[in-house]
Amino acid sequence: MERSEGGKVWLVGAGPGDPQLVTLKAKRLMEEAEVVLFDRLLSSEVLGWAAEGAEMIDVGKLPGRHKLSQEEINDLLVEKAREGKRVVRLKGGDPFVFGRGGEEGLALAAAGIPFEVVPGVTSAISVPAGAGIPVTHRGVATAFTVVTGHEEPGKDDELDWEALARVGGTLVVLMGVSRLADNVSALLRGGRSPKTPAALIEKGWSPEERLVVASLGDIVERAKEEDVESPAILVVGDVVGLSERLRPPTIAILRPDNRGDESEKVARKMGFRPVLAPSIAFLELPLPCDLPERIKRADCVVFTSATGAEIALRDPGLADLFKGSVLATIGPRTEEALVERGLSVAVVPESYSSRGLALALAPRFKKVLLLRSARGSPELVEILEVAAVEVDEVHLYDIAPSEDPKLDWLIRRGTPDIYAFTSGSTAKNLMERARELGCEEDLRDKLAGATVAAIGPPTKAELERLGVRVDCVPERFTFEGMLEEIRRRR
Ligand code: SAH
Numbered sequence: 001m002e003r004s005e006g007g008k009v010w011l012v013g014a015g016p017g018d019p020q021l022v023t024l025k026a027k028r029l030m031e032e033a034e035v036v037l038f039d040r041l042l043s044s045e046v047l048g049w050a051a052e053g054a055e056m057i058d059v060g061k062l063p064g065r066h067k068l069s070q071e072e073i074n075d076l077l078v079e080k081a082r083e084g085k086r087v088v089r090l091k092g093g094d095p096f097v098f099g100r101g102g103e104e105g106l107a108l109a110a111a112g113i114p115f116e117v118v119p120g121v122t123s124a125i126s127v128p129a130g131a132g133i134p135v136t137h138r139g140v141a142t143a144f145t146v147v148t149g150h151e152e153p154g155k156d157d158e159l160d161w162e163a164l165a166r167v168g169g170t171l172v173v174l175m176g177v178s179r180l181a182d183n184v185s186a187l188l189r190g191g192r193s194p195k196t197p198a199a200l201i202e203k204g205w206s207p208e209e210r211l212v213v214a215s216l217g218d219i220v221e222r223a224k225e226e227d228v229e230s231p232a233i234l235v236v237g238d239v240v241g242l243s244e245r246l247r248p249p250t251i252a253i254l255r256p257d258n259r260g261d262e263s264e265k266v267a268r269k270m271g272f273r274p275v276l277a278p279s280i281a282f283l284e285l286p287l288p289c290d291l292p293e294r295i296k297r298a299d300c301v302v303f304t305s306a307t308g309a310e311i312a313l314r315d316p317g318l319a320d321l322f323k324g325s326v327l328a329t330i331g332p333r334t335e336e337a338l339v340e341r342g343l344s345v346a347v348v349p350e351s352y353s354s355r356g357l358a359l360a361l362a363p364r365f366k367k368v369l370l371l372r373s374a375r376g377s378p379e380l381v382e383i384l385e386v387a388a389v390e391v392d393e394v395h396l397y398d399i400a401p402s403e404d405p406k407l408d409w410l411i412r413r414g415t416p417d418i419y420a421f422t423s424g425s426t427a428k429n430l431m432e433r434a435r436e437l438g439c440e441e442d443l444r445d446k447l448a449g450a451t452v453a454a455i456g457p458p459t460k461a462e463l464e465r466l467g468v469r470v471d472c473v474p475e476r477f478t479f480e481g482m483l484e485e486i487r488r489r490r
Helices: 024-032 070-082 101-110 123-130 161-167 180-189 219-226 238-246 257-269 291-297 306-313 316-322 332-339 354-361 378-386 405-412 424-436 440-449 457-465 479-489
Strands: 008-013 035-038 055-058 086-091 115-118 144-148 170-174 197-202 210-215 232-236 250-253 273-276 280-284 300-303 327-329 367-373 390-401 418-421 451-454
Touching: 008 024, 008 070, 008 101, 024 086, 024 115, 035 070, 070 086, 070 101, 086 101, 101 115, 123 170, 123 197, 123 232, 144 161, 161 180, 180 219, 180 232, 197 219, 197 238, 210 219, 210 238, 232 238, 250 257, 257 273, 257 280, 257 306, 257 479, 273 405, 280 424, 291 316, 291 367, 291 390, 300 306, 300 332, 300 354, 306 316, 306 332, 306 367, 306 390, 327 332, 327 354, 354 378, 367 378, 378 390, 390 424, 405 424, 418 424, 418 479, 424 440, 424 457, 451 457, 451 479
Parallel strands: 008 086, 008 115, 035 055, 035 086, 144 170, 250 273, 250 418, 300 327, 300 367, 367 390, 418 451
Antiparallel strands: 170 232, 197 210, 197 232, 280 390
């Protein structure tokens, strides 16, 4: 093939998995690339930066073909560059750290193709960092060694693990899962104390990150118990002990998806690492045709959740009607949802609960319209009716068991420090799903070992009914109030 002008290859590092940890240069090159060769495991967001017409080649798995060999990849890079294309060869982490970037560079140099390396954030340092483990720390470790755990035994340049044991400092082992037991025994044989702290970090910088900490003597067994899988990094050394204080506490948030983004933001702002795993799904119900008349008939319209307010206000006709109504909400978050849309709220009870709301409404109104979930607490209606208030009720949404794979992941493999429950139904459905998966006992053990928080007394009561100990209920029954209370306790 004729060699045309302008072809060039960039060997680009894509970082450890979080798209925010990609360099600006890598992002620009992705946007400008005509051909992208990538490995499996790369985030779809990063791949999505490529232009519409760019040729995307998964060298881990070509359609109808097996994985390309290194030689075939080298040849393909040369071939595409010779077509005059701007070629990005995208690799996890840094291209020159166990990434075979050097080999590709040599092949390009031999073929006379211009190329450049664009370093990436290597998992060797960033994955421990994300788990709260600094690879060096004053007074604890003044050196770190990065090795591969996957060397074939009998290879000429086989690593001397017993010598590594004597180097001291922090040892970081990439590709460390498959030969973990052999490598750990070699370190112990070489004289590294079985009491040395060790950690395995699985899928760092992803929502599925897990950290398993043990002593070097116990890490193999703990890895088996926890079923640690690749990609994972083994860290050996006293710096592992710092993770207890440096890693943000992980919090499982079980509320439905429609509140997911907002909860994630609040949790991050407050220093938690959220793991979203909705245990219930949210189902919007059709609005009844006579709703406008029912709104006009009521002397107070009550919203008991921000979700309900958002649904009702999506209808412009209703949003207008509410301007002429006296509005009440159960708490400040629901009030906010109404105020954001230009409405004013006349009643917010002092205690953000169904009971608090009923007591605030009963003396003031005669005809109350409740716009809420089909699973709303009966207590609200009971107290109002006892006080001779006429109650009309419209169900704006219902809940159903979640089919979210993130929930199954949490039940089977998740090990959050905290479980945050925002309703009795999130608790009930979590336990039900665990039973269906045959993991109920396991989950109970995990809950017993974690901090369990309930947003308010009814949620706490439901958890206790399910046999789950509750550690924490806030004074203010809001999601934020719950996280503040957890933070105070830790
Ligand atoms: N060039 C890459 C390393 C490639 S070797 C870099 O600089 O990061 C692949 C190994 O990297 C995996 O077996 C695993 O040990 C480690 N690794 C990469 N990304 C990881 C992640 N997000 N979490 C845990 N380990 C990771």
